[in-house]
Amino acid sequence: MSNIRVRFAPSPTGNLHIGSARTALFNWLFARRMKGVFILRIEDTDELRSTDESTRAIFSALRWLGLDWDEGPVPEGGELGAYGPYFQGKRAGMGVYRKYSDQLMAQGMAYRCYCTPAELDEQRKRAQLEKRPPKYEGTCRHLTEAQCRDLEAQGRKPVIRFRMPDEGVTAWNDLIRGEVKFENKLLYDFIMVKASGYPTYNFACVIDDHLMEMSHIIRGDDHISNTPLQLLVYKALGWTPPEIAHLSMIHGPDGTKLSKRHGATDVQAYEAEGYLPAVIRNYLALLGWSTPDSQQLFTGPDLIEKFDIAGCQKNPAMFDPVKFKWMNGEYIRKLTPDELLDMAAPFLKKAGVGQNADRETLKKIVALEQEKYKLLGEIPSLVDFFFKDEAEFDPRAVEKVFKKPEAKKVLADMRERYLKLADFNDVSLEKEARDYAASASLKAGQVFHPLRVAVSGRTEGPTLFKMIEYLGRDAVSKRLERAAALCG
RNA sequence: GCCCUCAUCGUCUAGAGGCCUAGGACGCUGCCCUUUCAAGGCAGAGAUCAGGGGUUCGAAUCCCCUUGAGGGCGCCA
Numbered sequence: 159m160s161n162i163r164v165r166f167a168p169s170p171t172g173n174l175h176i177g178s179a180r181t182a183l184f185n186w187l188f189a190r191r192m193k194g195v196f197i198l199r200i201e202d203t204d205e206l207r208s209t210d211e212s213t214r215a216i217f218s219a220l221r222w223l224g225l226d227w228d229e230g231p232v233p234e235g236g237e238l239g240a241y242g243p244y245f246q247g248k249r250a251g252m253g254v255y256r257k258y259s260d261q262l263m264a265q266g267m268a269y270r271c272y273c274t275p276a277e278l279d280e281q282r283k284r285a286q287l288e289k290r291p292p293k294y295e296g297t298c299r300h301l302t303e304a305q306c307r308d309l310e311a312q313g314r315k316p317v318i319r320f321r322m323p324d325e326g327v328t329a330w331n332d333l334i335r336g337e338v339k340f341e342n343k344l345l346y347d348f349i350m351v352k353a354s355g356y357p358t359y360n361f362a363c364v365i366d367d368h369l370m371e372m373s374h375i376i377r378g379d380d381h382i383s384n385t386p387l388q389l390l391v392y393k394a395l396g397w398t399p400p401e402i403a404h405l406s407m408i409h410g411p412d413g414t415k416l417s418k419r420h421g422a423t424d425v426q427a428y429e430a431e432g433y434l435p436a437v438i439r440n441y442l443a444l445l446g447w448s449t450p451d452s453q454q455l456f457t458g459p460d461l462i463e464k465f466d467i468a469g470c471q472k473n474p475a476m477f478d479p480v481k482f483k484w485m486n487g488e489y490i491r492k493l494t495p496d497e498l499l500d501m502a503a504p505f506l507k508k509a510g511v512g513q514n515a516d517r518e519t520l521k522k523i524v525a526l527e528q529e530k531y532k533l534l535g536e537i538p539s540l541v542d543f544f545f546k547d548e549a550e551f552d553p554r555a556v557e558k559v560f561k562k563p564e565a566k567k568v569l570a571d572m573r574e575r576y577l578k579l580a581d582f583n584d585v586s587l588e589k590e591a592r593d594y595a596a597s598a599s600l601k602a603g604q605v606f607h608p609l610r611v612a613v614s615g616r617t618e619g620p621t622l623f624k625m626i627e628y629l630g631r632d633a634v635s636k637r638l639e640r641a642a643a644l645c646g
Numbered sequence: 647g648c649c650c651u652c653a654u655c656g657u658c659u660a661g662a663g664g665c666c667u668a669g670g671a672c673g674c675u676g677c678c679c680u681u682u683c684a685a686g687g688c689a690g691a692g693a694u695c696a697g698g699g700g701u702u703c704g705a706a707u708c709c710c711c712u713u714g715a716g717g718g719c720g721c722c723a
Contacts, residue, residue: 278720282720290647292647292720441658452660471658480657481672530684616683
């Protein structure tokens with residue numbers, strides 16, 4: 159058992175975003191690879207935006223992705239692990255953060271600030287105009303006790319700010335980027351505790367990461383500038399910070415941080431389109447990480463076995479929907495017919511396709527076009543013609559195939575032959591068609607193409623004679639008869 | 647404006663001074679297979695390693711500058 163402890167700490171303010179999912183994945187991979195512990199902590203200190211609904215959405219998305227956590231809240235109720243609670247809201251209620259903000263106040267490393275949000279906003283705007291950094295100016299930095307009492311008498315509620323050192327440098331050795339350093343004088347006195355008494359992210363995060371004994375913090379690159387602030391809190395409290403690694407961001411096609419603007423960006427949306435969880439894991443892992451031989455597909459446990467922080471990329475990666483989709487097709491092709499049917503079932507059900515068919519029949523039909531599927535969501539529309547009373551004819555197919563002079567006769571003759579055929583299976587069906595073509599001095603294609611359109615309504619589809627076999631003699635006969643009427 | 651980060655085919659990347667006439671994958675093109683569409687097989691186009699200076703016998707790899715891109719500067723996380 160190693161002492162590796164890492165966490166995924168989302169704020170429940172929406173569905174699980176693909177970028178967050180990647181952060182979760184990298185932490186999970188690292189934990190599994192190192193035989194460590196993967197912790198889920200809910201950072202619900204934003205009282206306005208956090209919702210239970212989002213929390214549930216995050217739980218289910220993580221579960222669906224297969225990213226199981228060893229410690230943290232359990233969706234069914236209760237918690238796993240000895241470091242709870244794992245909701246920051248609950249921890250705040252227990253006074254967990256209060257203890258440390260009091261300590262920092264007593265040490266003189268934190269102070270009360272009575273500036274209102276409106277005043278701060280004003281200051282920021284002014285600074286922007288004057289081309290100065292829009293950071294807190296330290297208005298309340300040196301308030302006396304008496305001044306504090308006065309302001310409070312006026313009804314002002316204070317926040318607690320961390321007192322940044324005026325000089326010195328804060329640096330760390332980032333596992334992915336190497337040494338990163340910030341001059342302390344450029345940092346600002348950030349708010350640790352809001353007027354409501356709730357802690358802010360930069361404060362709560364440090365307290366919890368320490369109390370939960372995190373060994374590594376693996377998070378997005380957008381947190382780099384928060385890191386010196388947090389490191390200074392560790393220092394003020396006399397704590398040793400964990401190892402830190404900053405992952406590069408995922409960008410959309412326009413080169414900016416992937417967001418809603420770029421279309422589907424939450425895990426649930428990809429689930430609905432029919433992406434496999436294993437594909438999301440595989441593709442996301444490749445966005446910013448690679449093996450020395452640049453392996454693409456990790457279908458077994460090798461994703462965990464080969465994962466290594468050292469293989470993480472520093473530069474941001476663009477999310478490529480085309481490659482993502484290719485990979486999904488690649489995984490679908492490797493499924494057994496039973497697995498494929500199980501995964502397709504919810505999509506078939508939703509589309510109302512094949513719901514009266516027995517499992518074996520449905521399985522055969524779904525597997526017929528397995529090598530063609532890229533998304534589970536496209537399966538219903540590709541197999542629906544098997545289950546309809548009659549084929550829906552694509553006008554282009556009718557134009558292209560049924561207008562051929564021989565089409566009408568071919569369909570009528572083949573209907574006769576198939577009605578009399580002893581064994582209605584793909585081998586005999588094909589032999590019969592080929593024999594007919596030879597006897598009528600036609601090329602195989604001149605027989606096959608009209609047949610295909612007649613039974614399916616389309617020019618493209620599964621292998622012809624399997625398709626006819628699965629459709630069954632009665633359905634085929636009816637479809638050939640109706641199609642013949644459309645010819646000419 | 648200030649701070650931070652990053653920089654190899656269109657995209658994801660391999661590459662840690664000579665194995666690089668820069669490798670793989672997606673996508674693209676052509677051919678083969680074939681009853682269609684796919685899948686598969688084969689072949690190919692595609693990167694003067696952002697630009698400029700150094701260091702070195704030798705640089706995609708080390709150093710500096712420039713440029714470009716991204717992130718941050720919230721009582722959001």
